[in-house]
Amino acid sequence: MVWRVRARGEWVYLYLLFEFQRGVDKHMALRMMVYIGLLYQDLVKSGQGLPKGRLPPVLPIVLYNGHRRWMARTNIADLIPPLPNPMNGYVPQAKYLLIEENNYVDHPLPSVRNLVAALFRLERPRSPKDIIDLIGLLAEWLKGQPDWARAFSVWISAQLHRSPVLRGLIQATENLLEIKAMLSKHAPWARWAQEYKAEGELLGLEKGIRKGMEQGMEKGLEKGLTEALLIQLKARFAPLPDWVAPQLAQASKSQLEVCLTRLLRAATLDELFDRGGTAH
Numbered sequence: 001m002v003w004r005v006r007a008r009g010e011w012v013y014l015y016l017l018f019e020f021q022r023g024v025d026k027h028m029a030l031r032m033m034v035y036i037g038l039l040y041q042d043l044v045k046s047g048q049g050l051p052k053g054r055l056p057p058v059l060p061i062v063l064y065n066g067h068r069r070w071m072a073r074t075n076i077a078d079l080i081p082p083l084p085n086p087m088n089g090y091v092p093q094a095k096y097l098l099i100e101e102n103n104y105v106d107h108p109l110p111s112v113r114n115l116v117a118a119l120f121r122l123e124r125p126r127s128p129k130d131i132i133d134l135i136g137l138l139a140e141w142l143k144g145q146p147d148w149a150r151a152f153s154v155w156i157s158a159q160l161h162r163s164p165v166l167r168g169l170i171q172a173t174e175n176l177l178e179i180k181a182m183l184s185k186h187a188p189w190a191r192w193a194q195e196y197k198a199e200g201e202l203l204g205l206e207k208g209i210r211k212g213m214e215q216g217m218e219k220g221l222e223k224g225l226t227e228a229l230l231i232q233l234k235a236r237f238a239p240l241p242d243w244v245a246p247q248l249a250q251a252s253k254s255q256l257e258v259c260l261t262r263l264l265r266a267a268t269l270d271e272l273f274d275r276g277g278t279a280h
Contacts, residue, residue, distance in 0.1 A: 012050075015039065015058045019096075022066050029076040032060045033094040060096040065123050070100050113141050115148070122156065132183050139176035150174045225256040229263070237269050247273065 001016040017035060025031065036058050043049050043056065050056055064070050073079055076094040083091065101120045118134055125131045135156065142149035153174045160179075161172075173179060226248045233240055251259065259272060266272035 013056045015056055017058055017060045019060070019062045021062055021064045024064075024066065024068055024070055024072055026072045027079070028062060028072050029074060029079060029094065029096065032062070032096040033076050033092065036060060036094065060094075062096050062098050063101075064098065065101040065120075067102070069102065070098060074098050115141070122159070132180055135176055135180040135183070139180065142176070149176055152176060153179060225253065225260065226251070229256060229259055232260075232263055233269070233272075236263075241269070244269065244273075 001018065003014045003016065005012055005014050017032070017039065019028075019032065019035070021028070039058060040055050048056075062074075074096055077091050080091050082088055099116075101124060115138075118138055122131065122134055125134070138152055139149070142152065153176050156176070156179055157172050160183075171182065173182075229248055230240075230245065233244060248256070248259075262272050
């Protein structure tokens, strides 16, 4: 996208370079720097540069709509280890503007008429009805802007066709009011709501699996410490009394670590387990 803006008394063409991301790319800063370089090369080759060999400004923007938090660096310089001066001055600097939909805060759309906010909410609707209400707002806002209205219509139609419930019910159209009418009349609300619920449950299941994996790793570490302690105890104090194995099995990770440390200097099992008490 190209904007014509006035800066310091002269008209300048500002290039907006958009990259849409559903996943986190740790090398996104490198990719954006390469994209900018290729754009400049193309402008120079086609003779679209500025007078005196200058180049037009480029604003690189990454629109991220994934579920994970964006952790990648936004400046190519942050991917390169620092060098001693004056060499550090030659490390490239290339930033991009990150827009995370996850960090978007709901605003009263009718009062601000923000198309980007409407786009974000369409991608993350709170309910099926929310989509219909948003399409109605867009149709009202874009009455005098047919190109924008058409662009939103084409995009919304493509998004709706991804739904297995709505596919085949919503016909391709470039009219926002027609999309709204088809959704209001033909949308199978019960099944559609169920699909949204299932998607939410799927996200919850994903979080539960991740939490379970973390807990599983913790339990696995405790089991490994218990087995290591039993091997050492059998080597030093065999035969072991019957109470040793159950007591180790009930001990926490921190208690097992203390036992492992005490093992280096304990002369008897009573001393290791604090006279037969619980390991701590």
